[in-house]
Amino acid sequence: MAHIRVRCVPWATTTTTVTKESLPMPRPSRPAHSATVTGTSRISRDMVRVTLSCESLPYSELNHTDHYVKLFFPPAGASYSWPFDPAKVREELPREEWPVTRTYTLRSWDADAQTVDIDFVSHGDTGLAGPWADAARPGDQIGFMGPGGAWHPDGPHIVFAGDEAAAPAIFAGIEALPQDATAEAWIEVADAEAHLPTPSHPGVAIHWVNRDGATHGTELVRAVTEAGVPSGDTRWFIHGVAEMIRDLRRFLFVENGVPKSEVSISGYWRLGMVEDEWQASKREFNEEIEASEAQAAANR
Numbered sequence: 001m002a003h004i005r006v007r008c009v010p011w012a013t014t015t016t017t018v019t020k021e022s023l024p025m026p027r028p029s030r031p032a033h034s035a036t037v038t039g040t041s042r043i044s045r046d047m048v049r050v051t052l053s054c055e056s057l058p059y060s061e062l063n064h065t066d067h068y069v070k071l072f073f074p075p076a077g078a079s080y081s082w083p084f085d086p087a088k089v090r091e092e093l094p095r096e097e098w099p100v101t102r103t104y105t106l107r108s109w110d111a112d113a114q115t116v117d118i119d120f121v122s123h124g125d126t127g128l129a130g131p132w133a134d135a136a137r138p139g140d141q142i143g144f145m146g147p148g149g150a151w152h153p154d155g156p157h158i159v160f161a162g163d164e165a166a167a168p169a170i171f172a173g174i175e176a177l178p179q180d181a182t183a184e185a186w187i188e189v190a191d192a193e194a195h196l197p198t199p200s201h202p203g204v205a206i207h208w209v210n211r212d213g214a215t216h217g218t219e220l221v222r223a224v225t226e227a228g229v230p231s232g233d234t235r236w237f238i239h240g241v242a243e244m245i246r247d248l249r250r251f252l253f254v255e256n257g258v259p260k261s262e263v264s265i266s267g268y269w270r271l272g273m274v275e276d277e278w279q280a281s282k283r284e285f286n287e288e289i290e291a292s293e294a295q296a297a298a299n300r
Contacts, residue, residue, distance in 0.1 A: 030146050032072075033057060034083050037140040038115070040133065046164065046194045048122045048133040049107065051115055057147070059111035065153065065172040066239075066264070067109075069118075069146035070101040073128055082143045102129040102275055103268075106147060107168040108175075119168045151264045153177055155235035160185040161224050161248065163216065163240035165268045167196055173237055174206075175199045184227070188220035188240070216271060217244025224248060229256045235263070242267030242278070246289050254296045 035052040043049050074081055078097050080089065090098060109116040120133035132142075153173050160170040160183060167187055177183060182203035189195060191210050198206050209223045221244055229252070236258070238248055245267040252258040252265075267285070270278045 030148065031056070032086060032143055032145045033069075035142050035144065037136045037142070038138055040136050042122075043119065044194055044196045046122055046190060047167075047196060048120045048130070049117055050120065050133050050136050051117050052142070053113070053115045055114050057109070057114070057116065059109060059114065062106070062109055062111075062147065064149040064151055065176050066151040066169045066237075067106040067147040067149035068103050069106065069144040069148075070103050071129060072099040072101060072143040072145070073132065074099045082141050084143070086143075086145070100128060100276065101145070104129065105166075105168040105172070106149075107172060121164045151237065153181070153183075153235065153237070155233055155262075156181055157230060157232055157234045158183040159224075159230065159234055159236045159238075160187075161220060161236075161238045161240075162186075163188045163220065163244070164190075164194070165241075166239040169239065170237065171196075171199050174201055174204050177201055177204065179203070184230075186220060186223050186227070188217065188223075188244075215243075217241040217247070220244055221247045221251075225251050229258060236265065238263065238265040239268055242270040242282075242285060249289060250293060250296065254293050254300070 033054055033056050035054050037050060038053050039051045041049050072082065072084075072086065074084075075097060078099075079093070080097075084099075086099065104118045104120065107117045107119045118133075120130050122130045122134055124134075125131055151169075151173075153176055158173065158177065158181065160173060162170055164187075167189075170185055170187060174183060174185065179202065183201070183205070185204060185206045186209055187196075187206065188209040188211060191212055192208070194210075195208050207223065209219050211219050217240065220240070224238075225248075236252065238245065245265055249265060252263060253260060267278070267282065269275065270281075270285070273281070
C-alpha cells in the first residue's frame with residue numbers, strides 16, 4: 001500500500017497547570033507540533049502504520065525506545081480544526097469542545113528525513129485513532145504533544161512482554177539491543193492472522209501468544225509465568241492492558257522477589273475504559289495494586 005508521510009512544524013502553546021478535574025486534556029509540559037501525513041501502510045490485518053514528517057521534533061534527543069506522543073482529536077462537530085492552540089481552546093470553549101488525546105508510541109524515526117512512524121491498532125470503525133489512521137491520506141494534518149519516554153534496554157538479557165499496544169515499543173527495544181545481548185519477547189495478539197513483521201536480532205526469541213477469544217492479557221500472563229524468571233542478570237519491559245500488568249507485577253515482585261529497579265512495567269490501557277477514563281483512574285489503580293502487593297508480601 002502507499003506509504004504516507006506527515007510534515008510537522010512547531011505550534012506554540014501556553015503552559016498551564018492541569019488538575020485532575022480538568023481532564024481529558026494532558027498537562028501541557030511538552031511542546032505541541034503540527035504534522036502532515038505523507039503515507040500509510042497496513043503492516044498486518046489489525047495494524048496500520050502512518051508516517052509523519054515533522055521538522056520541529058528534537059530528533060537528536062530521541063534516545064529512548066518507548067518514546068510516545070499524545071495526538072489531538074477535536075470532537076465531532078467541533079467549531080475548529082488543526083492547527084489550534086490547545087490552551088486557548090480550553091480557555092475559550094466549553095469542555096465538550098475540548099480536543100481528546102490519544103497516546104501512541106513512536107515506532108521509529110528518521111532524523112535526516114525528519115519523519116516518524118506510528119503504528120495504530122485498527123478495528124474498523126471502533127475507537128477514535130484507529131479509524132483516523134485507516135482514513136489518513138497524504139496531506140492530512142494532525143497535532144500532537146510530546147515526546148515523552150524514558151526507557152532504553154541496558155542489560156545483558158531482556159524479557160519483553162506486552163500486547164498489540166506495546167508491540168511498537170517492544171520492537172523498537174529489540175532494534176536497539178547490542179548484538180551480544182539476548183532477549184525473550186512475548187507478544188499477545190488476537191490470533192495467528194494478527195502477527196506482525198518483527199525485527200531480526202541473533203539473540204532474540206519472539207513468542208506469539210494468541211488470545212483466540214480469551215480475555216485480553218490472560219494468555220500473556222500464563223505464557224510469561226510458565227516461562228519463569230531467568231536465572232541470570234535480567235531486565236524486564238512489560239506494558240499493555242492494566243489487568244495483565246496487575247497479575248505480572250504480583251508474579252515478579254511478590255512471588256519471585258524481582259527488584260523493581262530492574263522492571264519497566266505499566267498499564268497502557270484498561271478493559272472497559274477509554275484513555276481519558278483510564279488516565280483519570282490510573283493512580284488509584286496503581287495504589288491499590290501496591291497495597292495488595294505489600295499485604296501479600298507480609299503474609300508470605
